[in-house]
Amino acid sequence: MIVYFTGTGNSRYAAEYLAHRLGDRCVDLFHFIRDGVAPDLVSHRPWVFVCPTYGWQLPRVVARCIRSGRFAGCRDAYFVMTCGSDVGNPVPKNRALCAEKRLVYRGTLPVVMPENYIALFNAPRPTQARRILTAAGPVLEKAALTIAARRDFPVLKTNLLDAVKSGPVNAAFYRFQVKAKAFTVSQACIACGKCVALCPLGNIRLQGGRPIWSDRCTHCMACICGCPAKAIEYGRGSRGKPRYQCPPYEEA
Ligand SMILES: Cc1cc2nc3c(=O)[nH]c(=O)nc-3n(C[C@H](O)[C@H](O)[C@H](O)COP(=O)(O)O)c2cc1C
Ligand code: SF4
Numbered sequence: 001m002i003v004y005f006t007g008t009g010n011s012r013y014a015a016e017y018l019a020h021r022l023g024d025r026c027v028d029l030f031h032f033i034r035d036g037v038a039p040d041l042v043s044h045r046p047w048v049f050v051c052p053t054y055g056w057q058l059p060r061v062v063a064r065c066i067r068s069g070r071f072a073g074c075r076d077a078y079f080v081m082t083c084g085s086d087v088g089n090p091v092p093k094n095r096a097l098c099a100e101k102r103l104v105y106r107g108t109l110p111v112v113m114p115e116n117y118i119a120l121f122n123a124p125r126p127t128q129a130r131r132i133l134t135a136a137g138p139v140l141e142k143a144a145l146t147i148a149a150r151r152d153f154p155v156l157k158t159n160l161l162d163a164v165k166s167g168p169v170n171a172a173f174y175r176f177q178v179k180a181k182a183f184t185v186s187q188a189c190i191a192c193g194k195c196v197a198l199c200p201l202g203n204i205r206l207q208g209g210r211p212i213w214s215d216r217c218t219h220c221m222a223c224i225c226g227c228p229a230k231a232i233e234y235g236r237g238s239r240g241k242p243r244y245q246c247p248p249y250e251e252a
């Protein structure tokens with residue numbers, strides 16, 4: 001079973017690609033996370049966890065959700081981490097998570113997809129995004145073949161810097177950067193409520209037709225990138241930047 005989390009659609013695209021190629025089903029963690037419900041799932045085919053990379057690790061909300069859940073049946077677990085550039089070294093934590101859940105760790109595969117972290121970086125423009133998405137195709141294809149053959153993913157090559165990024169830098173990132181305080185909304189807001197519906201943490205409510213952010217944000221970028229009026233900014237960091245949303249996966 002392919003189990004995924006996404007903010008702006010890359011990981012859904014990757015999950016649906018794998019589900020299609022493996023003839024398996026896809027489960028979105030959105031409602032489990034939003035409603036605080038532990039997943040209780042059964043699959044007789046390998047577990048494939050697909051999600052974005054946040055600070056060179058699995059997003060904490062995803063690790064927490066997996067930790068809380070029951071994954072019965074097949075014991076093999078693969079991690080497919082979509083990323084803008086690199087995943088650092090999330091292997092020790094992914095292995096430990098498998099050990100906790102009595103799953104057999106079968107590897108972590110980075111898949112470079114368009115960058116979505118417009119609070120800090122730039123998202124690609126549509127033509128470049130399409131190019132990056134096309135380049136991800138063969139990587140996903142190889143992943144599907146490896147999972148179908150029940151082989152391990154290739155060993156991730158890492159160095160000391162990767163360990164630092166996924167270790168102390170990840171901790172500092174969550175402590176100092178992952179906050180909703182800098183979100184603002186402009187007069188362009190049309191009070192449609194889409195940001196409320198998109199937030200996987202239930203962190204946004206409308207007051208007088210305008211969004212208000214609470215303090216459970218995980219910086220997934222779904223609200224700012226999904227606003228149809230482009231009315232949301234993240235401090236000065238997001239100004240003038242393209243909003244990114246992955247197009248839906250279409251079966252060839
Ligand atoms: C909070 C946050 C942290 C991120 N950290 C990393 C990172 O450490 N390394 C990286 O290559 N990309 C990083 N990215 C980029 C995303 O992992 C990447 O664009 C991913 O494919 C987005 O997936 P989604 O569309 O399924 O949400 C980060 C994005 C966000 C929003
Ligand atoms: S999605 Fe955008 S336009 Fe709609 S309520 Fe939220 S901020 Fe306003």
Ligand code: SF4
Binds near residue numbers: 204219222223224
């Ligand atoms: S407030 Fe926005 S960025 Fe934060 S978790 Fe919700 S949708 Fe994601």
